Amino acid sequence: MAPLPADFEPETKQRGSLPRRAFVTLFAFMMLTLPLLVAINLSNSSQMIAAVRGDQPGGLIEGRVLDHEGQPIGNHTVQLSVTGPSSGVSHEVQTDEYGSFRFEAPPATQASYRLRAGGGSWRWQTRDVGFLRSDGEMIEGGLQADFDLQLGAVLVLKVLGKSGSPMGHAEVRLTGEWTESGLLRFSPRVLDQTRSFSSSPMILDGLPPMQGRVSISLDGGRVVSFDLELPEGQTIKRIQL
Known part of the structure; x- marks a missing residue:
């Protein structure tokens, strides 16, 4: 093996210090994950807003609207409103030919709900329902709220x-x-x-x-x-x- 020249100097690459490399790695990780975090926050915000409006799956409130003789009242409007801090939010559904109605959207929270049926030649009636029992436990499953409308x-x-x-x-x-x-x-x-x-x-x-x-x-x-x-x-x- 031939001897190396006297003026030979090996080529070296200077690497950054460990703290500097850690900072660069952390900065790159934040830039890559920031859009994902923003998307998650926006998604959660939309779900919370929708849940207040009753558009997210949660509880189930159903029932029937009957007349004073026990006969179903079809094509009748039933109103659902939120009482308490979120009052003013309301939804409407129509009864089917059997007088049945369903609200599948209300979230099962501590909010209370008020159902209202009647109007026209029928006396207005209200039903207050909630998924929170008096002992503080949440009610699982659906709630039943029937109406027996009287002539008005x-x-x-x-x-x-x-x-x-x-x-x-x-x-x-x-x-x-x-x-x-x-x-x-x-x-x-x-x-x-x-x-x-x-x-x-x-x-x-x-x-x-x-x-x-x-x-x-x-x-x-x-x-x-x-x-x-x-x-x-x-x-x-x-x-x-």
Whole structure:
């Protein structure tokens, strides 16, 4: 083997120090994983928002809507709203030909839900349900909430001006008392309902048959009040100013 020249110097590559290499590796790892972390956070945020709206799988609330004779009421709207901190969120479904309805979206959380059915010639009814028991344990499975709607009253107000033309832009307040039929239901219940209308006729539906008083506040501060008795079915009241 020939001897190496006297002026020979081996070629060397200077490597970075260990802390510097660790920093570069960590920076590269963060750049690669940052988009994934952002995507995960956005996904979780969307799921939380959707869960509040009731769009994520969770609990199951179902039931039937029947009339006072036990017959199913088909094609009837049932409303579901959230009570508590998330109040104002609502959903609607239609009953099928058997009077059945299902809400498959509500998350099984500590939120409470209110179901509402009725309107038109049927008296409004509400059912409060929740997945949290009184002992703090969560209810597994679905919740059953049935309605047995009773015939109600519909009040139609036709307010006419001096010229005979319909008047609108009025606020109607209906107050009264009624007693529900049934066992141990002797104390009267009170109704106090106020609604605003922009045109005539003014229709208040889903009411119980009752004796009450109507106050109509018109533009200009004029108030028209009268007593009335509401039987089952539709009552038309014509008011000539």
